[in-house]
Amino acid sequence: MLRMAIEPRALVVIAGLPGSGKSTLLRSIDSDTPLVVLDSDTTRDRFTEMLPAGTPYACYRPAVHLVHRLLVSAVVLRRRGTVVVHDPATGVPTRAWLVTLGVLSGRPRHFVWVDCRPDDAAAGQRARGRVVRKGSFARHLRRLPRVQAALRAGPRGWHTTTIVDRRTAATGLQLTCPAVAPNSD
Numbered sequence: 001m002l003r004m005a006i007e008p009r010a011l012v013v014i015a016g017l018p019g020s021g022k023s024t025l026l027r028s029i030d031s032d033t034p035l036v037v038l039d040s041d042t043t044r045d046r047f048t049e050m051l052p053a054g055t056p057y058a059c060y061r062p063a064v065h066l067v068h069r070l071l072v073s074a075v076v077l078r079r080r081g082t083v084v085v086h087d088p089a090t091g092v093p094t095r096a097w098l099v100t101l102g103v104l105s106g107r108p109r110h111f112v113w114v115d116c117r118p119d120d121a122a123a124g125q126r127a128r129g130r131v132v133r134k135g136s137f138a139r140h141l142r143r144l145p146r147v148q149a150a151l152r153a154g155p156r157g158w159h160t161t162t163i164v165d166r167r168t169a170a171t172g173l174q175l176t177c178p179a180v181a182p183n184s185d
Contacts, residue, residue, distance in 0.1 A: 013111050
């Protein structure tokens with residue numbers, strides 16, 4: 001199990017290739033502090049429930065992405081507690097947007113990358129029954145070398161960066177918020 005100590009108002013981003021194990025990690029999250037988990041799969045499921053059965057995801061994919069981004073922005077900027085965000089974050093603009101939200105909201109920022117080989121991520125997509133379009137997955141793969149270089153260089157805009165393999169992600173995430181010592185003055 002991945003264990004992380006975080007601050008009371010932290011922004012924790014769970015990132016990685018589609019199919020890497022981000023959702024699995026989120027499903028088994030344990031925390032000693034209240035938190036909000038924002039998973040784009042939840043947004044997608046809400047759209048699916050509202051639309052006529054059999055509506056192809058391609059027809060409403062842009063709306064899902066937009067609504068998820070708006071929801072993340074609103075919650076990070078307005079809510080008090082810890083926020084955990086699920087996003088592949090393979091693109092520089094996405095990571096910059098998340099860092100900017102964290103800075104604007106005064107939140108400590110923690111980036112967790114679920115690392116796995118592309119063929120394992122593709123297998124993960126097939127196993128969950130939700131395969132990302134070939135073009136979209138290829139775009140994530142083209143961005144992968146830049147993400148890996150950024151991870152090797154260390155956190156940029158993040159207080160911590162943690163890389164976890166797929167096997168560890170499957171065991172879950174435990175977030176602890178150490179008690180803040182009262183001021184003795």
